[in-house]
Amino acid sequence: MTNETRDPQLVKRILLGDPLSSEESAEQLLPKRRALPIFASDALSSVAYAPQELVMILLIGGLTFLSFTPIVAVAVVVLLIVVVLSYRQLIKAYPSGGGDYEVARKNLGEIPGVVVASALLVDYVLTVAVSVASGVDNIISAIPGLDPARVELAVGFVVLIIIVNLRGVREASFAFAIPTYIFIGSVGVMIVTGLIRTFLGDAPVASSADFAVHAEDLSQAAVILLILRAFSSGCSALTGVEAVANGVPAFRVPKVRNAQATLVLMGSIAICLFAGLTALALISGVHYAEDPCALIGFDCATPQPSLMAQVASATFGGGSILFFVVQAATACVLLLAANTAFNGFPLLGAVLARDGYGPKALNTRGDRLVFSNGMILLGIAAIAVLIVFQAKLTTLIQLYIIGVFVSFSLGQIGMVRHWRRMLRSASTSASNRRGARLGLLINSAGATLTVLVLLIVTITKFTHGAYLVFFAIPILAFLMMGVKRYYRDVDHEIAIDDTTRFGSTGDVALVLVNKLQKPVVKALDYAVAAKHGKTVAVHVAVEGDEAAQLQQEWADHLMPVPLIILQSPYRSYAEPIAQFIAQYREKHGPSVVTVYLPQYIVGHWWETFLHNRRARRVASQLMLVHGVTITLVPWLLDSSEIIYGRRSRPVPGQERAGRPVVANGRRAHRPAGPPDAEA
Structure with a gap:
């Protein structure tokens, strides 16, 4: 089965036809007949x-x-x-x-x-x-x-x-x-x-x-x-x-x-x-x-x-x-x-x-x-x-x-x-x-x-x-x-005026980590490549055993950024992160905070009910915190081939030693760190 036959856009193209460019708008004008x-x-x-x-x-x-x-x-x-x-x-x-x-x-x-x-x-x-x-x-x-x-x-x-x-x-x-x-x-x-x-x-x-x-x-x-x-x-x-x-x-x-x-x-x-x-x-x-x-x-x-x-x-x-x-x-x-x-x-x-x-x-x-x-x-x-x-x-x-x-x-x-x-x-x-x-x-x-x-x-x-x-x-x-x-009210609220000030004095990136997996490594790679003033990984600990295991894996794989564990006795995720951001700003000044969240991209509608629920929920809650921007880092699962017509990772056996890792259809650099650090 070819990629075209699996592409859900194919039905749309059959029903509606190929897209028209804006330059073709004059051709759509009607004569009297x-x-x-x-x-x-x-x-x-x-x-x-x-x-x-x-x-x-x-x-x-x-x-x-x-x-x-x-x-x-x-x-x-x-x-x-x-x-x-x-x-x-x-x-x-x-x-x-x-x-x-x-x-x-x-x-x-x-x-x-x-x-x-x-x-x-x-x-x-x-x-x-x-x-x-x-x-x-x-x-x-x-x-x-x-x-x-x-x-x-x-x-x-x-x-x-x-x-x-x-x-x-x-x-x-x-x-x-x-x-x-x-x-x-x-x-x-x-x-x-x-x-x-x-x-x-x-x-x-x-x-x-x-x-x-x-x-x-x-x-x-x-x-x-x-x-x-x-x-x-x-x-x-x-x-x-x-x-x-x-x-x-x-x-x-x-x-x-x-x-x-x-x-x-x-x-x-x-x-x-x-x-x-x-x-x-x-x-x-x-x-x-x-x-x-x-x-x-x-x-x-x-x-x-x-x-x-x-x-x-x-x-x-x-x-x-x-x-x-x-x-x-x-x-x-x-x-x-x-x-x-x-x-x-x-x-x-x-x-x-x-x-x-x-x-x-x-x-x-x-x-x-x-x-x-x-x-x-x-x-x-x-x-x-x-x-x-x-x-x-x-x-x-x-x-x-x-x-x-x-x-x-x-x-x-x-x-x-x-x-x-x-x-x-x-x-x-x-x-x-x-x-x-x-x-x-x-x-x-x-x-x-x-x-x-x-x-x-x-x-x-x-x-x-x-x-x-x-x-x-x-x-x-x-x-x-x-x-x-x-x-009208929104335009008035967001209109720039003489009282607008730019007072941010720092730049910190938080990479949210649940488990040490490839989507998290990709998010870390993006954060490191962006060269923020400071980059840290944050794990919200709901289960103590998971936090201890993550710390051990973090050390074993020589991850290049520090890992911070936030305790959450009431099993919430966004609130401990918001408190951490507030405490950080009290200590270091009004920094701009960028939060990186890995997110799965899937090909079947039913997969959306099995993934991404927490990431979206946390993102929507952190958007309410002033001075915080959200960066969703996509990780294409193999099922996304239905949409994009490509595999998210190389087929096993095709990746050779010394060649860059292919992630989500593009070359992805490993996070900066010691030469023997593993992804």
């Missing part, structure tokens, strides 16, 4: 479930309420147009990738900025959960026998998407481009085909068209709330619009122009698909109920076909190739819609980490030049949500879009303040003033509409589960503020 499937898959896929949610809510009031569908759909389209135009202005003004967070923080203050960031992070997690759940729902519509494995399928798809994204933005764009464009093309063909059939007098008929509905008795106020609730569910078509603004740094130059073009193209396609699919649903008579048992004549023991499945079946025929193409493309793009979050979440996390509101690890790029820690964190959170809610789309959709409209609203309000400040500035040129007036008009309309929609969404979805989001956002914002305070 690849940026569209990466950043627009969420917004484009929303058309697969937004019309379904709209129809489902209206059907609660009965079949007559479906007559409100065109009005509600037009309202959603108008809102989508305004939001796309508003974000086009935002990209131009703030191209750094902070999006709504940066706009709110710079124009409204720290707390609104953190609230926006929290809302976006929550929404990204729910984007993954809803997208994957919707994709699985469409798969089950085509293959009902998979329904018992709904959660397992959802979790498996999240893991797969994580792996693909960890391979890098460029490779992810290759993997996701084809399904996205197939979805756009197949749904577009379906809409055109359905409309042509309708024009020719052969309108498609959905499988649920003949089902009646058990309608609820609604008061006038309840009717208004139901229509508003349908509108809020239809507004899920707007999710993902903000991702382009957050992903501007990933575009090729000219970044702003390419991002704006991608945003407009995404919005145009989403509007056409949403309007066309909603129209076909009405033409074919799709009846999709929140409770399948409310459909009179439907066997609610079987999964309810999705709206997309019913329209495709009515247009092309249930067993046709085009039906399965539409279903497969829809399932793929719904699953890949989660990819938008896997680009937006890590980028936003990196911005937050740079600003001090998130752990610094979120700003670390992995082997493939992506913010891998953010991707993994997002995947874990999404899997947890899917498991808790059993990957049920109708439940998860109630939590959705709250966060995105919080960020929409505060971001647009921030843009209004941005343009007003620019207009008040005397240094703004005439051409910039014209642009600022147009931006102020567009973003004012965006702010008004998004705030209104946020109120509608809150009122209509709060009791259906959205209250959980309103708990999650402030909790996350509070934690982010706490992280900011922590980093």
Whole structure:
């Protein structure tokens, strides 16, 4: 078996590919044709479930309420147009990738900025959960026998998407481009085909068209709330619009122009698909109920076909190739819609980490030049949500879009303040003033509409589960503020000032010795080679017999440094050493103390439970003693060959007299001492 096959890094290389150097980062930037499937898959896929949610809510009031569908759909389209135009202005003004967070923080203050960031992070997690759940729902519509494995399928798809994204933005764009464009093309063909059939007098008929509905008795106020609730569910078509603004740094130059073009193209396609699919649903008579048992004549023991499945079946025929193409493309793009979050979440996390509101690890790029820690964190959170809610789309959709409209609203309000400040500035040129007036008009309309929609969404979805989001956002914002305070306090604590003094007057090395073995000799060798002012070996005596035996071996092997025995009647190790250091400093002054500890390096995970426990424990305790530094001296056991592909010591019989000892893959000098000293 070769070293490569034993290398655990091999699996990582197979899954993720070879590492990329920092110089290759420019090659990972995206042209528009690849940026569209990466950043627009969420917004484009929303058309697969937004019309379904709209129809489902209206059907609660009965079949007559479906007559409100065109009005509600037009309202959603108008809102989508305004939001796309508003974000086009935002990209131009703030191209750094902070999006709504940066706009709110710079124009409204720290707390609104953190609230926006929290809302976006929550929404990204729910984007993954809803997208994957919707994709699985469409798969089950085509293959009902998979329904018992709904959660397992959802979790498996999240893991797969994580792996693909960890391979890098460029490779992810290759993997996701084809399904996205197939979805756009197949749904577009379906809409055109359905409309042509309708024009020719052969309108498609959905499988649920003949089902009646058990309608609820609604008061006038309840009717208004139901229509508003349908509108809020239809507004899920707007999710993902903000991702382009957050992903501007990933575009090729000219970044702003390419991002704006991608945003407009995404919005145009989403509007056409949403309007066309909603129209076909009405033409074919799709009846999709929140409770399948409310459909009179439907066997609610079987999964309810999705709206997309019913329209495709009515247009092309249930067993046709085009039906399965539409279903497969829809399932793929719904699953890949989660990819938008896997680009937006890590980028936003990196911005937050740079600003001090998130752990610094979120700003670390992995082997493939992506913010891998953010991707993994997002995947874990999404899997947890899917498991808790059993990957049920109708439940998860109630939590959705709250966060995105919080960020929409505060971001647009921030843009209004941005343009007003620019207009008040005397240094703004005439051409910039014209642009600022147009931006102020567009973003004012965006702010008004998004705030209104946020109120509608809150009122209509709060009791259906959205209250959980309103708990999650402030909790996350509070934690982010706490992280900011922590980093601020640490920076203040470690900042250098005029009172900093360098008063150390000595240099002593302590080599901790348990038994006289090769790892200890190597640690002694390192300490002697470092040429400290004084080097001593220290043994903490828990058992008297062991201390006496060690002293005898020390003398027999003519070890070149003195051995000091510290008694430990209470069987502790770090405390006697700390007391010895304190006494030494009282006698010799404030010396710098370096403690050398041998430590085994092993190749199997289970070996870590059999070695190194004491060394790590002692090291962690001595780190609390001022003026003490810890040096861990590695000794590679033979099992470490699994990791490093080399033996830690020469094979017996290969070491010749007069040749240097090979230790841990390198030549190691014997400790200084008498010529006949043995290692």
